[in-house]
Every structure is written in C-alpha cells, then in structure tokens.
Amino acid sequence: MLPGVGSFAAAMHWLTSTRIDAAIRAAVANRAFLLGICVGHQLLFDRSSELTDTRGLGLLAGDVDRFEGTLPVPQIGWNRVTARGPLFDGVENESFYFVNSYAARGAADEIARADYNGPFTAAVQRERVFGVQFHPEKSSAAGLRVLRNFVQCN
Amino acid sequence: MQLIPSLDLLNGRVVRLTHGDFDTARVYGEPEVVLDALDVPRGARLHVVDLEASRSGRPIETGVVRRLATRDLIVQVGGGIRSLADAQRWLNCGAQRIVVGTVAAESPALLASLVAAFGAQRIVPAIDVRDGVVRTDGWSRASATPLSEVFARIEDLGIEEALVTDIAKDGALRGPSFALYRELRALTRLRLIASGGVSTTSDVVSLSRLGNVSGCVIGKALLERRINLGELQARLATTNTIPERVIPCLDVRDGRVVKGVSFEHIRDAGDPVEAAMRYEAEGADELVLLDISATDRTASTALDTVRRVAESLFIPLTVGGGVRTIDDFRALLRAGADRVAINTAALRRPELLRECAEEFGVQAVVLSCDAKGGFATVRGGRELTDVDAADWCLRAEDLGTGEILLTSVDRDGTNSGFDLELLRAVTSRLKIGVIASGGAGALSHFLDAIESGGARAVLAASLFHDRVFTVSDVKRYLATEGIPIR
Numbered sequence: 001m002l003p004g005v006g007s008f009a010a011a012m013h014w015l016t017s018t019r020i021d022a023a024i025r026a027a028v029a030n031r032a033f034l035l036g037i038c039v040g041h042q043l044l045f046d047r048s049s050e051l052t053d054t055r056g057l058g059l060l061a062g063d064v065d066r067f068e069g070t071l072p073v074p075q076i077g078w079n080r081v082t083a084r085g086p087l088f089d090g091v092e093n094e095s096f097y098f099v100n101s102y103a104a105r106g107a108a109d110e111i112a113r114a115d116y117n118g119p120f121t122a123a124v125q126r127e128r129v130f131g132v133q134f135h136p137e138k139s140s141a142a143g144l145r146v147l148r149n150f151v152q153c154n
Numbered sequence: 155m156q157l158i159p160s161l162d163l164l165n166g167r168v169v170r171l172t173h174g175d176f177d178t179a180r181v182y183g184e185p186e187v188v189l190d191a192l193d194v195p196r197g198a199r200l201h202v203v204d205l206e207a208s209r210s211g212r213p214i215e216t217g218v219v220r221r222l223a224t225r226d227l228i229v230q231v232g233g234g235i236r237s238l239a240d241a242q243r244w245l246n247c248g249a250q251r252i253v254v255g256t257v258a259a260e261s262p263a264l265l266a267s268l269v270a271a272f273g274a275q276r277i278v279p280a281i282d283v284r285d286g287v288v289r290t291d292g293w294s295r296a297s298a299t300p301l302s303e304v305f306a307r308i309e310d311l312g313i314e315e316a317l318v319t320d321i322a323k324d325g326a327l328r329g330p331s332f333a334l335y336r337e338l339r340a341l342t343r344l345r346l347i348a349s350g351g352v353s354t355t356s357d358v359v360s361l362s363r364l365g366n367v368s369g370c371v372i373g374k375a376l377l378e379r380r381i382n383l384g385e386l387q388a389r390l391a392t393t394n395t396i397p398e399r400v401i402p403c404l405d406v407r408d409g410r411v412v413k414g415v416s417f418e419h420i421r422d423a424g425d426p427v428e429a430a431m432r433y434e435a436e437g438a439d440e441l442v443l444l445d446i447s448a449t450d451r452t453a454s455t456a457l458d459t460v461r462r463v464a465e466s467l468f469i470p471l472t473v474g475g476g477v478r479t480i481d482d483f484r485a486l487l488r489a490g491a492d493r494v495a496i497n498t499a500a501l502r503r504p505e506l507l508r509e510c511a512e513e514f515g516v517q518a519v520v521l522s523c524d525a526k527g528g529f530a531t532v533r534g535g536r537e538l539t540d541v542d543a544a545d546w547c548l549r550a551e552d553l554g555t556g557e558i559l560l561t562s563v564d565r566d567g568t569n570s571g572f573d574l575e576l577l578r579a580v581t582s583r584l585k586i587g588v589i590a591s592g593g594a595g596a597l598s599h600f601l602d603a604i605e606s607g608g609a610r611a612v613l614a615a616s617l618f619h620d621r622v623f624t625v626s627d628v629k630r631y632l633a634t635e636g637i638p639i640r
Contacts, residue, residue, distance in 0.1 A: 006515075071396075072389040072585045076556050077610070077638050078439060080395045094398050095640040097470060099517045101493075115395045117388075125567045138435060138470050138492065 004039025006101070008048040008064065012056060020053050021057060028059060033154045034129045041131030042102060050102050058130050062107035062121070067100075069117025074101040075136065078132075081122045083112030087130055087149050088123070094142035096122070096134035103133055128153075155190055155362040155390055156369030157383060158230075158347065158499045159194050159376055160201040161185055163215045172203065174292060182377050185218055192376050193383055196226040201371050204233035210293060216247045217237065223248025230278055237264070240270055246274065253317065255280040256290040259297045259432075262307050270463070274312040278347075281305075283334060284320045287376055293321050298383065305342035317371065321352030329578065330357055332364065336635075339366045347371060354582040355386050356608035362390060363605075363636040378580065397640040398438035398604050399611035400628050401589060402430055402618045405446045406475075409459050412446065413567070413616045421593060423619040430463045436625035437471060437639055440557065442589075442613060444495070444522075445475030446534055448570070457489045457628055464490020474522050483510050487518065495522040495559050498525065498532040501546070504553055511554025521550040525576055526563040535563040544579040551586050552600045561612070562592035568618060569595025577607030587615050596632040 001101070004011055015021040028034055036044045038039070042086075045056045048064035048146075065072045078095040081088075096114075101122040110129070112123035123132045130150060136143035161168045164179055168188045172178040182188050194200065198592050200222065206214040211234045223229050226541045231244045232253030241252045245346045251325055252272070256265050256278035268277050282289045288297040288304055297304070304556060319337065320331030330351040338346060348361050349371035358381075361367045375381045404426050406410050411423040423429075431439055443463060445456050473486050474495025494514075500507050500521060524531045525543035532539060547558050559578055562573035565580045572590045587610035590603035593612035603609045617623055629639045 053597075069392075070385045071392060072587070074556065076517050076587070078397045080397065080638075115392050119393060134630065137468060140469050144468060 002034060002036040002037055002040035002043060003115045004041070004043060006039065008042055008056070009049040009052055010045060012054050015043070017059075025056060025059070028129055031128060033150070034130065035060075035150050036081075036129075037137075038100065038133065038135060041124070041133050042104070044129060044131045045104055045107070048102060055131035060107065060109050060124055060126055060131070062104045062109075062124075064102050064104050066102050067117045067120075072119050073100060073117075075116045079114045079116060079122075080141075081112050081114045081134070083123060085111040085125055086153055087125060087132075087146060088112060089145075089149050091142045091145045094138070094139075094144060094145075096132075096139040096143060098122075098134045100133060155358065156199060156365075157358070157386060158201045158369055158371045159192060159383070160198045160203065160349075160373035161188065162203045162205055162266055162369045163218055163426075163608060164205045166215065166218055168335070168377070170207070170377065172481075176205070181493075185222060188377070189222075193384065195387075196225070197228070199228040199230065199369070201373075202229055202231045203253075204231065207233035207235075209237040210234065211236060213243050216243065219244065219247040219249055223250075232269060232278075232280060236261075238267060241268055241272060245276070249279050251276050253278045253280050253410055255282060258308065258316075259288045259290050259299060259304050265307070266311055269311045269313065272312070277311075277313060278317055279308050279313060280314060280317040280319065280349075282321050284321050287336075289321060302341050307345060309342065310570075315343075315347060315556040317347040317366065318347050320511055321350065328575075329353060330361060330370070330604050332360060335361070335364050337356070337365050337366070339449070345369075348426075348438060353380055354578070354608060355381060355389050356581060357606075358386055359389060360605040360608075363638075365636055370429070379629040396455040397439070398609075398632065398636045399589075400437070400600070400632070401440045401442055401611050401613040401623050402429075402433040402438050402612050402625060403442040403444060403591065403615040405444050405615055406456060406459055407446050411619065423616075427462050429465050430467050432440055433625055434467060434469050436584055437629050437640070438625045440470045440472065440611070441467060442472045442474070442495070443471070443491075451610060457485060460486060460489040472520055472559070475519070480506075480513055483514065483518075487514060493518050493520050493556065495520040497524060500550065501530055501541065502531050504549060507550055507553040507555055513558075516554045517556045519555050520557050520559055521547065521555045522559045522561070523547055523550075523580075524561045524563050525573075527575065528579070531563055535561075535566070543576065544583060546623070547580045547588075548583050551584050555586065557587045557610075559589045560609075565593025566591075568593055569617070571595060572609070572612070573599070574602060574605055574607045577603060577609055581608030587611065597628060600628050601635050601637065604632070605635075 045062045107121040107126040109126040114122040138147045168182040169179040174511035217551040231249040271336040302560040345368040347369040353375040472490040472493040473491035478499045489574040590609035
C-alpha cells in the first residue's frame with residue numbers, strides 16, 4: 001500500500017532517498033500487489049508537474065497535472081465515479097471522497113473516471129498495480145468495499 | 155440550460171430602470187458595445203425589451219433590433235406588442251421571436267392569430283406573476299384569468315415554451331423564485347424560461363436542477379458583472395456530478411455531546427462515538443465536531459474525544475473549537491481530524507490561516523465564521539466584532555482556506571431556517587464552498603440553503619440529535635427535489 005500526503009515532489013524525494021522506490025519496483029517485478037492512494041496513486045505515473053517537473057515511479061504511463069477551470073482547486077469532497085473491473089466490484093457507480101489539486105487525465109490504464117473541470121482518471125490498474133485518486137478510507141461503505149476488493153485480489 | 159442575456163433599450167441605448175420608473179434609467183451604453191463587453195457567444199439567444207414601446211404601444215427601437223439581427227444571434231423582442239402588425243414589424247427587422255405579455259394573458263384570440271400567422275415557434279408568451287396571480291400592463295394590473303387557465307391556453311396553441319417572471323424578485327438580485335417554478339411543474343408541461351432575480355452562478359445551477367426550466371434570462375447580474383457567461387457555461391457542464399453534502403455536527407463539551415439555543419442553555423445529548431457511528435450509517439457525508447468548551451477553558455480541544463471518534467469513522471472529520479496555534483492545528487490532525495476549523499484565533503490574527511494552509515495544505519483549513527447581524531463574532535458567539543462577515547470570508551479565501559463553515563448565531567437553535575441573505579452574501583462572492591449552519595428546522599430549509607443560499611453543504615446538530623429527522627431523511631428529500639446527493 002502506497003499512501004500519499006503532501007506534494008508529489010516531496011514524496012518522490014523521500015522514496016528515492018530511502019531507496020523505497022527501488023524496493024517497490026523490485027516487489028512489483030516479483031508480482032506483488034500494490035495499491036496507491038491519492039498522491040500514492042499519482043506517484044505510479046511517469047511524471048507530475050506539481051511545484052516542479054518531477055519524475056514518478058513510472059510503473060504506469062501518464063502525466064499528472066493541475067486541475068484548471070471554474071471549479072475551485074483543490075477539489076475537496078465527494079464526486080461520482082464511473083468504474084469497472086475487480087477493484088470496483090459492487091461499487092461501479094458510487095461517490096468517493098477526493099482531496100486533490102492534481103490528477104492524471106485519460107490515463108492508458110484507467111479503470112475509473114470522474115469529472116472535475118473536465119473528466120479525469122479516478123483509478124488505474126495494470127496487472128497487479130492499482131491506484132485510486134480518492135481516499136477509500138474516507139469514503140464510507142463504498143471506500144471500504146474497494147479496500148476489501150483489493151485484499152481479495154491478492 | 156439556455157442562457158439568454160437581456161437588454162432593456164431606451165433611446166437606442168441599454169438601460170436599467172428601478173421599479174419600472176423611466177426617470178431612474180441607468181445608462182449602460184450602446185447595445186453593440188455592451189454585448190461585446192459581456193462576451194455573449196455567437197449563436198446565443200438575446201432578449202431585447204423596447205421600453206418606450208411598452209409605454210407607448212408602438213415599436214420604437216426597430217433600428218437597434220435591425221442592427222443586432224445582423225449579428226450571429228437569435229433575437230427575441232418584447233415590449234407593448236398588441237397586434238399582428240406590431241409583430242410583423244419586428245419580424246421584418248430580423249427578430250426571430252416575439253415576446254408577448256399582456257396579450258398572452260388577456261387576449262386569447264389575438265394570441266391564437268399570432269400563432270396562426272407566424273407559427274408557434276415564433277411566439278414566446280411572457281407571464282408575470284406576483285403571489286400566484288398573473289399581472290398585466292407592465293405589472294400594474296392583476297389579471298382575472300387564473301394561472302392554470304393562462305398556461306392551458308398557451309399549451310393548446312402548440313406553444314412549448316413560456317417566459318415566467320416572479321415580479322417580486324425582478325432586479326432585486328435576491329435569487330429567482332424557485333418555489334414558483336417548482337409549483338408550475340404540476341400546473342404545466344411547458345418548458346419555462348426563468349426570468350427575474352437571477353444574480354449568481356449558483357442560481358442558474360439551481361434552476362437547471364428543477365427539470366422544467368430550460369432557459370433563463372439574465373439582465374442586471376450580467377451588466378453588473380456578477381455573472382460571467384463563459385464561467386457559468388463551464389460550471390453548468392460539470393457541477394451535477396458533484397453531490398451536495400449533509401453534515402451532522404457534534405457540539406462536544408468535556409467528552410459529551412451537548413446542544414444549546416444560540417450557544418446558551420446547554421443540555422446533554424449523548425456519547426460522541428455512538429452518535430458519529432450512527433450518522434455515518436445514516437449516510438452522513440462528513441462529520442463536524444466542535445469543542446464548545448475549549449474557548450472558555452483556554453485549553454486545547456479534547457484530543458481524546460477526537461481520537462476516539464476518528465478511530466470509528468470512515469468519513470471525513472472536521473474539528474474545531476479553541477484552535478489557537480499551528481501546534482493546536484497539528485495536534486488535531488494527528489489525532490485523526492481531516493480538517494481543522496478556526497474562528498477566534500484567525501479573527502485576532504488572520505495570518506494564522508495562511509500559515510496553516512502553507513504547513514498542512516489549504517484543504518485542511520476551514521474558516522468557522524459565526525455571524526450575528528452580518529458581523530463576525532468570536533468566543534462562541536458571545537463577543538461581537540466590527541468585521542463584516544462576508545468581507546471576512548472573502549479575505550479568508552485569499553489567505554488560504556479550503557471551505558467556510560458559516561453559522562448564523564441569530565438562527566442557531568431556532569429551527570426557523572438558515573439565514574439565506576447571509577448565505578447569498580457570502581456564497582455569491584466566494585469560489586470555495588460554504589457549509590450552511592444554524593437554524594435548520596424543516597426539510598425545506600436544507601433545500602433552501604443549497605438552492606437559494608448557494609451552500610455546498612448543509613449542517614445541523616439538534617435536529618439530528620433529537621431524531622426529528624435522520625440524515626437519510628434529509629438526503630432522500632433533497633434527491634427528490636433534484637439536488638445531486640451521494
């Protein structure tokens with residue numbers, strides 16, 4: 001499980017300085033299951049433009065960029081998510097709780113999508129690597145279901 | 155939702171009258187210059203009122219309409235049209251639709267011949283209503299024909315759309331008459347164009363949720379730059395996927411839930427963990443926990459209660475009460491709060507908001523504003539300041555605040571409804587969300603706070619503690635009224 005608090009750049013710096021990044025890549029290469037949450041989800045991608053251009057773990061193709069538009073940034077609150085696949089079994093059309101200023105849009109491995117100043121990627125899956133932009137631990141029953149589904153994928 | 159800018163013309167220029175009085179005309183300028191300044195998109199529908207014609211009964215501004223019609227706009231003209239010849243004259247100028255008021259209400263035969271001559275698509279009946287009664291002749295006269303009959307006649311002629319104005323609301327910038335349009339759902343199948351009182355982006359969003367309103371005329375709010383057409387269009391495109399929130403509040407003192415009227419007469423209302431879990435099960439979207447003793451005790455908030463509640467909760471938790479320093483803020487986050495609300499300390503030293511936003515992220519910062527008579531108060535509503543509540547909220551947004559928890563101290567515990575005027579004063583000026591608090595007593599109050607007040611969340615305490623309504627009652631009710639909920 002890769003949670004995420006703070007900025008993308010700070011989190012990535014921490015991962016590389018502790019060499020956890022290498023450990024994660026090795027674990028994924030050994031077919032470990034991985035779930036990234038919020039910034040942890042963003043770290044799975046190639047790069048993010050938060051604060052400064054920073055390379056991510058590169059486990060998934062795509063870029064993370066700031067929300068632009070009329071709705072206030074950061075997005076703070078519930079948003080409706082349209083999803084498919086085993087991670088969302090039973091909760092394909094539910095609302096989840098988001099706190100984010102940045103997001104991937106139209107990622108290649110997208111399995112869930114929401115709309116905030118335009119559509120964005122709410123969740124991704126590539127083989128055993130999963131990522132959710134929302135906070136399942138704050139999304140009540142629907143969020144707990146996603147966590148349970150992830151455990152059952154293992 | 156069709157957005158229809160409205161221009162009132164007098165002596166060839168765009169004006170606004172106050173209460174229909176020609177002597178009060180405020181001039182905004184040449185129509186083309188005004189249109190360009192308002193960023194009216196190509197192909198838009200434009201509502202033009204010939205004020206002099208409505209007074210004299212003869213088309214006057216034909217030259218202006220002719221010029222406007224050469225632009226890529228669908229022009230509809232109104233003002234004193236009382237004959238086929240008048241209508242023909244406007245159509246000859248390039249107007250595509252004719253707006254008829256008095257005729258639609260009082261002259262069924264003429265309305266029928268207008269439709270026969272020019273087609274139902276070209277005729278837009280404009281019905282002015284006050285207190286459920288149709289008004290005619292520039293609002294001066296009450297029509298004897300009941301509202302239901304006026305609409306039935308219009309429908310029978312094959313007309314599909316009517317402009318409806320609640321004249322009590324027009325030009326007042328206090329919001330449109332949602333209640334009237336909602337009532338009309340049962341009365342007519344016509345698509346309605348709302349007119350009068352539309353003054354914020356949120357008003358238009360709320361109108362779009364009603365289902366029977368397909369367009370709205372925006373006049374004063376555009377001219378006064380309260381609404382930007384481009385921004386409004388973008389907001390309409392996404393906003394319906396974002397649920398509005400219902401938030402129970404636990405006022406906690408010494409580890410127990412309590413509730414008072416106007417922050418006084420405190421009584422015990424149970425264990426906070428039990429209450430929190432029950433609310434989540436009922437569908438609460440978030441929980442607010444306010445330690446109301448903290449400000450008095452000059453001690454930090456009851457961290458232990460926060461910890462216990464956070465451990466058993468899987469929805470966001472906002473905690474407030476007695477937060478004075480960055481260290482208090484951090485301690486609450488570490489105890490399990492997702493967001494921390496600050497009131498007194500921020501009013502005394504506004505920079506605290508910026509410091510907390512920089513340290514923990516703007517999403518973690520909530521400004522709690524307790525307003526009394528439009529002014530901010532501190533120390534749980536007991537001490538009035540000379541700071542205007544709306545100005546303060548706006549400043550907080552600039553400093554770094556994710557959301558405003560706006561409580562009306564006057565309404566708190568009274569069950570008389572949220573303070574809609576206060577809410578509109580704040581929500582119309584802010585980009586960030588506002589949680590409405592203080593005064594909930596009926597299901598319709600929650601709807602009013604969102605629909606008319608522009609709140610993005612509604613909060614109540616005693617109503618939920620006393621089981622007058624459950625959280626799910628409120629959410630079910632909001633859903634049936636077209637408000638997106640989780």
